[in-house]
Amino acid sequence: MANTMRFNGARLKQRIRAIEVAILNDFGVDVVRAARAKAPVRKLYKQKRRKYKSASSVGDFYVKAAVAHAERVGIVKSASQKRYYATQLQRTTNLGRGDPVVKVRRPGNRNQALKIGRIRTIKMKVKTDRGARDFASVDRFFSAHRVGAREHSRGEVRDFYNKDPKTGFMKPIKPQKGYTTNERVDAQLSSRGRYEVRSGRAAIEGETGKIQIGGRLKKSITASGAQESTKGVTNNIGTDVEYAIYVEFPTSHNAAQPFLLPALHEQKRHLKPRLEEAFRQAGLKRG
Amino acid sequence: MSITGLAPIKQALVQTLRSNTALKAVLTGGIHEGFAPPKTAYPLLTYSVHYAPIDYLWGSMMLEVGFDVFVFAENSVDADNFDALVFAALHDAELTVTGQSTLICRRVSSLSLPDSNEEGKKIYQVGGVYQVITDQPLPANRRSTISADAVIAS
Numbered sequence: 195m196a197n198t199m200r201f202n203g204a205r206l207k208q209r210i211r212a213i214e215v216a217i218l219n220d221f222g223v224d225v226v227r228a229a230r231a232k233a234p235v236r237k238l239y240k241q242k243r244r245k246y247k248s249a250s251s252v253g254d255f256y257v258k259a260a261v262a263h264a265e266r267v268g269i270v271k272s273a274s275q276k277r278y279y280a281t282q283l284q285r286t287t288n289l290g291r292g293d294p295v296v297k298v299r300r301p302g303n304r305n306q307a308l309k310i311g312r313i314r315t316i317k318m319k320v321k322t323d324r325g326a327r328d329f330a331s332v333d334r335f336f337s338a339h340r341v342g343a344r345e346h347s348r349g350e351v352r353d354f355y356n357k358d359p360k361t362g363f364m365k366p367i368k369p370q371k372g373y374t375t376n377e378r379v380d381a382q383l384s385s386r387g388r389y390e391v392r393s394g395r396a397a398i399e400g401e402t403g404k405i406q407i408g409g410r411l412k413k414s415i416t417a418s419g420a421q422e423s424t425k426g427v428t429n430n431i432g433t434d435v436e437y438a439i440y441v442e443f444p445t446s447h448n449a450a451q452p453f454l455l456p457a458l459h460e461q462k463r464h465l466k467p468r469l470e471e472a473f474r475q476a477g478l479k480r481g
Numbered sequence: 482m483s484i485t486g487l488a489p490i491k492q493a494l495v496q497t498l499r500s501n502t503a504l505k506a507v508l509t510g511g512i513h514e515g516f517a518p519p520k521t522a523y524p525l526l527t528y529s530v531h532y533a534p535i536d537y538l539w540g541s542m543m544l545e546v547g548f549d550v551f552v553f554a555e556n557s558v559d560a561d562n563f564d565a566l567v568f569a570a571l572h573d574a575e576l577t578v579t580g581q582s583t584l585i586c587r588r589v590s591s592l593s594l595p596d597s598n599e600e601g602k603k604i605y606q607v608g609g610v611y612q613v614i615t616d617q618p619l620p621a622n623r624r625s626t627i628s629a630d631a632v633i634a635s
Contacts, residue, residue: 444527446553446596446604449515456532
């Protein structure tokens with residue numbers, strides 16, 4: 195009597211599918227871990243402060259004069275604010291060729307500067323004993339419409355103001371309410387970080403229910419889990435953050451900071467050997 | 482013989498783009514790596530490395546490099562046309578890479594993104610990811626060899 199063996203195709207297919215689902219789930223976890231390691235995070239916390247170094251003693255003199263002027267008009271009040279203000283000043287330019295200009299660099303991007311007329315430059319005229327370049331008095335502040343721009347218009351000091359389209363008058367902008375933090379956290383945040391928390395952009399709910407500041411893109415990278423479909427077994431890995439595509443690919447303003455595709459290609463080469471090993475252990479592969 | 486990495490592949494790709502006369506004539510803003518400086522005239526082209534994993538085989542090393550190549554233009558028709566020129570120049574191109582053999586150079590994905598310039602004017606960004614796969618032999622002292630002697634006792 196010949197031995198006969200029934201071949202159950204459906205059961206075999208089920209076993210293969212189960213292995214594929216398990217391996218693809220593990221693959222998704224590895225890709226998510228690698229992508230989260232590569233995803234960029236905005237610097238919302240204070241960095242180590244750089245000491246200001248002037249290119250020359252004359253530059254030091256103008257920086258000190260600009261800081262003294264800022265203290266007189268009330269922009270800086272405490273010693274720590276004076277130190278911070280001094281680090282934000284570039285060295286003087288056009289020495290000996292015209293009016294010295296001390297540029298004030300404030301954090302914020304160009305679009306923000308266009309919307310909110312922040313103080314960008316100080317034009318200084320300071321009395322010195324250097325002969326023909328003596329100037330008589332300290333001039334006023336000038337507001338500028340671009341980062342690093344020189345004198346644009348004469349006028350009053352403007353900060354956090356916007357022009358009302360109906361009346362034409364300047365009215366103060368009130369910061370939007372978002373998440374509020376305590377003093378201890380505020381002390382660690384940079385000014386950009388405090389703005390993003392105030393407006394609700396940076397603060398996201400953590401897994402334990404605590405407010406997490408920063409890292410929204412990193413946290414949003416997830417895998418849907420392996421699912422059977424008509425095409426086979428698929429696992430969707432990605433992020434639902436609306437600006438993720440502008441981080442992954444370059445734009446006209448910024449270079450790309452890819453995180454998803456490099457992680458996928460790094461882990462992809464391990465997929466086939468893992469599948470083969472799993473099939474071999476399950477007794478489904480010859481050899 | 483020494484192993485070469487990503488740099489010769491990038492040089493070959495850029496050389497192919499820069500030597501294309503049709504692209505040179507239409508891209509008044511030039512070709513830039515990463516991103517273009519502010520106030521660069523449109524249209525322009527940017528390229529950057531997106532991913533570059535390396536596979537080591539027994540006697541050779543395979544590089545699989547993905548390049549983002551995007552065209553920026555002020556109207557959508559121009560952007561699509563210039564992207565077609567880039568596609569014609571790079572898809573299935575035979576790149577001359579120093580020390581490596583180019584196996585494949587092809588476009589693996591396309592992307593079209595709206596964008597705006599410094600003045601808020603709309604800019605059209607069209608392009609995609611080009612994958613270049615190269616192969617190079619490993620030096621003799623790094624190759625792995627396996628030998629086995631079998632003695633059959635009679």
